Structures are given as structure tokens and as C-alpha cells.
Amino acid sequence: MMLPARGGPEPCGGNHGSGRDHSPARAMREPTAMTASPQPPSPQPPPSANPAATPARAAPPIRIAIIGTGTIAHTQHVPVIRAHAGFELVAGVNPTPVPWWAEATGGLKLFSSMDSLIRSGMSVDAVAICTPPATHYALAAQGLAAGWHVMLEKPPTPILSQAMDLHRLACAAGRTLMTSWHAACAPAIDPARQILASGGVRGMRVTWRENVRKWHPGADWFWKPGGHGVFDAGINALSIACAVMGEPLFVTGATLDIPAGAATPCTAQVRWATPSLPDGMEGIFDWTHRGIEVWDIAWTLGNGRRLLLSQGGGGLSLDGVAVTLRGTHEYECVYSRFERLVHDGASDIDYRPVALVEDILSAGQRRPADPSFRILP
Amino acid sequence: MMLPARGGPEPCGGNHGSGRDHSPARAMREPTAMTASPQPPSPQPPPSANPAATPARAAPPIRIAIIGTGTIAHTQHVPVIRAHAGFELVAGVNPTPVPWWAEATGGLKLFSSMDSLIRSGMSVDAVAICTPPATHYALAAQGLAAGWHVMLEKPPTPILSQAMDLHRLACAAGRTLMTSWHAACAPAIDPARQILASGGVRGMRVTWRENVRKWHPGADWFWKPGGHGVFDAGINALSIACAVMGEPLFVTGATLDIPAGAATPCTAQVRWATPSLPDGMEGIFDWTHRGIEVWDIAWTLGNGRRLLLSQGGGGLSLDGVAVTLRGTHEYECVYSRFERLVHDGASDIDYRPVALVEDILSAGQRRPADPSFRILP
Missing domain, CATH: 3.40.50.720 (NAD(P)-binding Rossmann-like Domain)
Incomplete structure (x- = not known):
């Protein structure tokens, strides 16, 4: 369709599939x-x-x-x-x-x-x-x-x-x-975005590990063609990355471990670039995890400091010191x-997080997963 | 970002990643x-x-x-x-x-x-x-x-x-x-869209066969992770489908044949649905073809007639009778x-055609291609 390149009016305008600047x-x-x-x-x-924060409602x-x-x-x-x-x-x-x-x-x-x-x-x-x-x-x-x-x-x-x-x-x-x-509604999101915007990003590591059987007991739709496998959970990390980072992530490589009988990965290693960083950004997504969930994103800032978003956005620390969060329930x-x-x-x-998942599933190299992991118990 | 759902103005508005209604x-x-x-x-x-058709140019x-x-x-x-x-x-x-x-x-x-x-x-x-x-x-x-x-x-x-x-x-x-x-600039596009809009679609078959060595001699970037393989050519068919069809295509299954040493398919069979048709739409994409190129899309219309777009949009026929095209050079x-x-x-x-390719590469089931096809001669 014709888009006004110079800011003219446009009915029901789009969001570049996204809305990063208006996240x-x-x-x-x-x-x-x-x-x-x-x-x-x-x-x-x-x-x-909190009633004090509830907006006045006429409707x-x-x-x-x-x-x-x-x-x-x-x-x-x-x-x-x-x-x-x-x-x-x-x-x-x-x-x-x-x-x-x-x-x-x-x-x-x-x-x-x-x-x-x-x-x-x-x-x-x-x-x-x-x-x-x-x-x-x-x-x-x-x-x-x-x-x-x-x-x-x-x-x-x-x-x-x-x-x-x-x-x-x-x-x-x-x-x-x-x-x-x-x-992207988690309490750490806003402070993380502010810290990243002022400090700049030199590297990132996403670690997203959980047990699919705990979080999706009995379900199997995510293993079928068209499902997202471990990215059904991992897309939460990607939605956080979209919400807090000033630059988009472009996948540069991925290894996808496909369990027997599944069409989608149970674990994945991903590498990304951004427009300004050719490397130094990676992620591990693991649905075969047995212990306590790990939902972390760690960034190395431009000045070398380390920002850690943990608990899927429920926690945030800078060089190991907790950042005080004004929480909301997601x-x-x-x-x-x-x-x-x-x-x-x-x-x-x-739909940027969906694009990030499809970018990974499209570009990723598939290999058989460790046979000790089975998609059904 | 906030989008006006009811048609308010929006600077540099988007196209739903697309622009189907304003193709x-x-x-x-x-x-x-x-x-x-x-x-x-x-x-x-x-x-x-044709000078007669050249618009007057002040700029x-x-x-x-x-x-x-x-x-x-x-x-x-x-x-x-x-x-x-x-x-x-x-x-x-x-x-x-x-x-x-x-x-x-x-x-x-x-x-x-x-x-x-x-x-x-x-x-x-x-x-x-x-x-x-x-x-x-x-x-x-x-x-x-x-x-x-x-x-x-x-x-x-x-x-x-x-x-x-x-x-x-x-x-x-x-x-x-x-x-x-x-x-999507080919001469058959406009007449095909009009015929499909009035006749309705009951089925579709895309046949896109060519010899990668003829069209991309010596190149190999499309075989690498992040490349599109045969969809480097097939995306032309998908761009035509986006331009002429009144409904979007949603992949429901795909088989991708991956040559040794490649990360992307040399041939692919794809099935799609539309919002109103659960099946009856399929495509074969083949870069191992040796004969004359086949760049066809055939539709079965609601009344049973058969519309054939051939030569990648250079030809169009209805029940075997050629439709006269007012051609333009693409x-x-x-x-x-x-x-x-x-x-x-x-x-x-x-970018709807890119989304269609990523949908296929994400959802497709991979298998080894016939070993007689090699990605480098």
C-alpha cells in the first residue's frame, strides 16, 4: 500500500509489524x-x-x-x-x-x-x-x-x-x-530499558530453561509442524528483548535440537547481531531442564557493567546489586x-517476537536431540 | 504502538506488514x-x-x-x-x-x-x-x-x-x-485478480520449476543458513499470490528436501489454507528442474472453471482460452x-511474501534431497 514517507495521515496505520519506538x-x-x-x-x-492507582472510570x-x-x-x-x-x-x-x-x-x-x-x-x-x-x-x-x-x-x-x-x-x-x-509487563522491564538506553549494549546472553512437563503437562501441540517447540516459552524472552532493547535482533545462526517424533526443537542455541553489533549476543533455550526455572537475560553494557534480568523480569541487578523494582502484577x-x-x-x-521465532526456525540448523529426552513421558 | 482502531490519523502508518487491500x-x-x-x-x-504513455514530468x-x-x-x-x-x-x-x-x-x-x-x-x-x-x-x-x-x-x-x-x-x-x-508487475496480474475476485477460489496449485544452475550460475548464498533455497525463485510465485488473491495463504504443511551440504531446500511441497478454504491449495517448488521453466499458478474457480497463470505472469488462460493481456515490461x-x-x-x-517463506521454512518437515542433486556442479 502507499505509505506516507513524510508523516502524512494514514488510517489505521501500522506498526512496522512492531512498534519499537512506541513499545x-x-x-x-x-x-x-x-x-x-x-x-x-x-x-x-x-x-x-491498589485502589489508589485505579483510574477513575466513567465508562x-x-x-x-x-x-x-x-x-x-x-x-x-x-x-x-x-x-x-x-x-x-x-x-x-x-x-x-x-x-x-x-x-x-x-x-x-x-x-x-x-x-x-x-x-x-x-x-x-x-x-x-x-x-x-x-x-x-x-x-x-x-x-x-x-x-x-x-x-x-x-x-x-x-x-x-x-x-x-x-x-x-x-x-x-x-x-x-x-x-x-x-x-513485557514484568516489573524489571522499564528500569532495564532505561539502563540499556543510557549504558549501551556490548553483549547479551539469554538463558531460558524450564521443564516443559511442569508447565504444559499432557500437551503436545507445540511439538507439531507449525508449533514453536521450546520457543513457546522462549518467545517470552524475545518479547522482553523487544521491549527493552534499543536495536532489533537479527539471527545470524541457530542450532535446533529436534526430539524423536517432534517437528520442533526442545533446545536451541541462537546467535544474533544488531545493526551496530555484529556478534556477542546469544541465547540458550532449554525445555528439557529439570531443576528450578532459569529465565535470565544478562547484558554487558558499554562501560563493562553487567545487567541481569532474572525471574523472567521479576528481578533486576546491576553488577550483582539488586535494582529496586516498583512491581506490577503482569x-x-x-x-x-x-x-x-x-x-x-x-x-x-x-508481532516482532513471532518474527524472531520464525527467523530462528527458518535459519536454524536442525539435529536430533539427545534421545534421553522424549516428548511424551 | 498505539494504533487508531477506528481510522484516525497515524504518521507513517504501516501496512499490516502487507497492503493487501491496497496492493x-x-x-x-x-x-x-x-x-x-x-x-x-x-x-x-x-x-x-511507449512515449504516448509516459507521464508529463515537471520534476x-x-x-x-x-x-x-x-x-x-x-x-x-x-x-x-x-x-x-x-x-x-x-x-x-x-x-x-x-x-x-x-x-x-x-x-x-x-x-x-x-x-x-x-x-x-x-x-x-x-x-x-x-x-x-x-x-x-x-x-x-x-x-x-x-x-x-x-x-x-x-x-x-x-x-x-x-x-x-x-x-x-x-x-x-x-x-x-x-x-x-x-x-507482481507482470501483465497477467491485474486480469487474474479481477477474475479471481468475481469467480471465487475453490483450489490452487502453484508449479514453480527451474534450474538453479541456469538462473544463478556459480552462486551459493541461497543454500546457506538464512537463505531461502528454492524459495529465492518461489517467492516470485508467492508475491503473485499476494497480489492477485483476495485472501491470505496460511501454510498447513510442507515437505522440504535439503541437499547434502545445504541448509535450505532445493525442492518443496507446500499445502496452504485460506480463512475460507481449509484445503485444496498446494505448491511444488523445484530448483532441480532440467527442462523448460514452469512458472504456473492454476486456480479452480468457484464455478469450476480453471484459471491458469503461466510464464510467471506473462500468460493467462481461462479454461484453456488465452486471456488478452495489455502487457507492460516488469x-x-x-x-x-x-x-x-x-x-x-x-x-x-x-513483506507478506517473506512471511510466507518463513512460515514454510518454520513449519516444514525436512528430509534429505535425492543425492543425485548436488548444490555445486
Whole structure:
């Protein structure tokens, strides 16, 4: 399409697939002091929001339905929505019965499909899509077509073509579409960005290790063609990198370890460059890990100091000295951002982390994983 | 970034990584009658433009330098620019001597690097970047920083993160950035789009077969990690699909045949869905082909009729009956589009075809190619 190169007006303008200079994280800090969740978020409901920081609300709450009632809906979306003054949870959708639903929601209606929710005629303003990623596109398109605002759990879509087309559909529908990227809401994000901006980056090492069986018991969709394997978790690190770094990452090499029977990697070693740094940036992503999770990104700054983001953004230290963080609960922050976007009639669509994953999966060299790791126990 | 969901103004707005509803091809038809080149273009210089169709030009010609003087620069860019009233070729850049340069350009200066061109202080308005794709990002960024407009040969970048960042840089620089996608300038594109829009699509089969040794003698960059292998050619088919089809393609499966010593496929079978069609769309991409090139896309229309785009867009038939095409020379059309964008202060950045390639390379199942095919003779 024709784009005004010199800053003219453009309806429903894009974000260069991104929005680095207007990163979602810029607007998502809430000046509240709450316990931060690790990342992926810990399976506890959040503390209730600090009333002093709750914005004055003239508009009625946004009536929202949760599509897909897996672990993340149970532990994060339902309790956060129910504690959030800007939202009213009105229904859920899941193809199979959900034992915890009635008690957790005060007996709200649970539909068996998006179709049946739409046909019910229930008054809904927005949906939060928390299903496996392969279903996101169709459900989001259906929600936008129904006139609803849409929040997409991470990753927004497994393939980029779908994210790019949802961007187009949201603009055409005039509805809010938001990619959640909860990790980019973690308390360390803002301070890390400020330190990196002033100190400059000489090197980076991402270490993202967790046990897939702990975090995704019984699931296998991420091992199938089109899945992201270990990058289903690792994309959180990439969303943080996009939120805090002043320059984009360009993959220069990757080794992908593919377990027997899987199409996607269980572990990966990645090297990146930036426009100003030809090397010195690397990552290890490991879903075969057995011990305590490691969700760290360490940077060497221009002056040689070492910045360590740990606990997936729940911790930050400079040369080993902890940086004091003004924490927010990640999903409280996600929903407050969604609330603002809906009221502002805006969208926030960032698919740079998906591009980073596809860059890696496209350019990576595959090899068989250690046979001691099996994708199903 | 915050996007106005309801159509408010947005500086240097984006294109959803794309621009399907405002496809470049919409604006790139010229009402001239010229011989169409096959696609990839045949190695003959184009006929000169029909003067009757040349727009009146008040502005002086755009002074342009060609960066990278390989086959495509020799056979297309240099002769087309020199025949185009909207441009003045002023220089070239290539790291090694170019035997044909002096005679083909009337003895224009050939610099050994972009740096030396910039340092020369020569008056340049724009650059056409025709180097191997891995170098595109840095050269385009350098050109934009020098204040020049930039045209990118296909593929614009090998990885999506680079294309997305160039989009951002072009907006920040207030300069025109254009992805060339010459195949989407082929004569069959407009009629094919109209027929597909009225008839609907029930199925599609892409057949893209050529001999890599004929089209890229001695080159090997496309076999390396981060290269696209056979999709260096196949991306032309994907750029045509993006230009003519009303719905996006979402890969649902792919088999990639990887030659010994290569990181990328020499042949590939791909299956796609669209939002309205779960199956019935497939493609075969083959760089091991020995006979006459096959650059075909066949569609089954909603009414059962068969639309065949052949010769990479140089031919079109409906149920075997040729559709009369008002041809344009692909690169004449590319440069006329670039001229308009520069004068309008606009950009045209479409990286949907790159996303389609990365979707395939990310989701595809790899297997060893037939050992009779070797990447080097």
C-alpha cells in the first residue's frame, strides 16, 4: 500500500509489524506496588489492585468472555478480570467441561464454542483468546467479525501471515486488537530499558530453561509442524528483548535440537547481531531442564557493567546489586492496557517476537536431540 | 504502538506488514502495450517505453545509483533506468570490477563500496539495491541514513525482522522505501485478480520449476543458513499470490528436501489454507528442474472453471482460452512505480511474501534431497 514517507495521515496505520519506538511496554507501567509474578506467571491469583492507582472510570466495565479455559485462564485471566474494576467477566468458551469454572466464576455460563456464544445473543464487548495458538486466527477473526474487541494470549499466532492478517482485519472492523505479551509487563522491564538506553549494549546472553512437563503437562501441540517447540516459552524472552532493547535482533545462526517424533526443537542455541553489533549476543533455550526455572537475560553494557534480568523480569541487578523494582502484577498490567486501548479506540499489535521465532526456525540448523529426552513421558 | 482502531490519523502508518487491500499491483499497471518478460525476467533489455504513455514530468529525473551489479542489474536495472525518462543513472557500486559496466553505462563511475559512494559527495537521490539479500538491510539502512530513497530487489531481506526494521527506518528518515516484487508487475496480474475476485477460489496449485544452475550460475548464498533455497525463485510465485488473491495463504504443511551440504531446500511441497478454504491449495517448488521453466499458478474457480497463470505472469488462460493481456515490461513498471512513490513522498513496503517463506521454512518437515542433486556442479 502507499505509505506516507513524510508523516502524512494514514488510517489505521501500522506498526512496522512492531512498534519499537512506541513499545507497548512504554505505556503499560502502572505506578502501583504489587508483588511481581515470575514469568511464566506463577499459578497464584494476583493480589487485588491498589485502589489508589485505579483510574477513575466513567465508562461501564468492559463485558468480556474468556475463550479457552486452560491453565493460564484459570490461574491468571479469570482472577485478574474478576478483580479488575474495568472489566466484567460474562462467560467462557471451552469445547469440554471445565471442573473449576463454576466455582471460580460464580457460576457464569460456559459455552461449548465461539459459535454458540455468538448465537446466544449475550451482550459481549470483548474476548480474551487463551486457546492453543493454532486456533487463534480463526477465533480472533470470528470475534472481530462479531464486533468484539480481542486480546490475544501469546503467541498471537503461530505463523506470521496470520498475525499480519489479523492486524488488517482489526483495522477494517474498527475494533481493538491487542497482543498480550505478559512478560513485557514484568516489573524489571522499564528500569532495564532505561539502563540499556543510557549504558549501551556490548553483549547479551539469554538463558531460558524450564521443564516443559511442569508447565504444559499432557500437551503436545507445540511439538507439531507449525508449533514453536521450546520457543513457546522462549518467545517470552524475545518479547522482553523487544521491549527493552534499543536495536532489533537479527539471527545470524541457530542450532535446533529436534526430539524423536517432534517437528520442533526442545533446545536451541541462537546467535544474533544488531545493526551496530555484529556478534556477542546469544541465547540458550532449554525445555528439557529439570531443576528450578532459569529465565535470565544478562547484558554487558558499554562501560563493562553487567545487567541481569532474572525471574523472567521479576528481578533486576546491576553488577550483582539488586535494582529496586516498583512491581506490577503482569496480568493486571495487561488488562489495564487492554482497558485503555478499548476506551481509546486503539490497537496494540506487536508481532516482532513471532518474527524472531520464525527467523530462528527458518535459519536454524536442525539435529536430533539427545534421545534421553522424549516428548511424551 | 498505539494504533487508531477506528481510522484516525497515524504518521507513517504501516501496512499490516502487507497492503493487501491496497496492493502495490493495484497502482502499478501502466496502460502501455509492451512485450512482457517471463518471470524471472528474460535476459534481454526491455523495449523502450511507449512515449504516448509516459507521464508529463515537471520534476528533474531522479538521480539513482545501482548497488550490486550482478545479472539482474545488467539485464534489467541498467537498461530500464537508462531508457526511463524519470531516472538518471549516475553511478554503480560493486566490490569487484565489472567488465560490462563501462560500455553499458557510457562510462559511469563504479564505486567499490557504499561508503566510497557516500564519501564521494556525488549528488544522488536514490539507490536500487541489487546485491545478495543478506546484505540488503545494512545497505538500505546506510542509504536511508544518507538521505536517499531506496528500492529493494526481491527478496527485500532474508529475515523478517530486518524488513520490519527497515520499514521503521524509512518512516523515521522520511524517505521512500519500496519493495520491488517485479513478478507482481507482470501483465497477467491485474486480469487474474479481477477474475479471481468475481469467480471465487475453490483450489490452487502453484508449479514453480527451474534450474538453479541456469538462473544463478556459480552462486551459493541461497543454500546457506538464512537463505531461502528454492524459495529465492518461489517467492516470485508467492508475491503473485499476494497480489492477485483476495485472501491470505496460511501454510498447513510442507515437505522440504535439503541437499547434502545445504541448509535450505532445493525442492518443496507446500499445502496452504485460506480463512475460507481449509484445503485444496498446494505448491511444488523445484530448483532441480532440467527442462523448460514452469512458472504456473492454476486456480479452480468457484464455478469450476480453471484459471491458469503461466510464464510467471506473462500468460493467462481461462479454461484453456488465452486471456488478452495489455502487457507492460516488469521492470519498467517497477521503476515507474518507484518514480511515483518518490514524487509522492510515499513508501510501498510489502513483506507478506517473506512471511510466507518463513512460515514454510518454520513449519516444514525436512528430509534429505535425492543425492543425485548436488548444490555445486
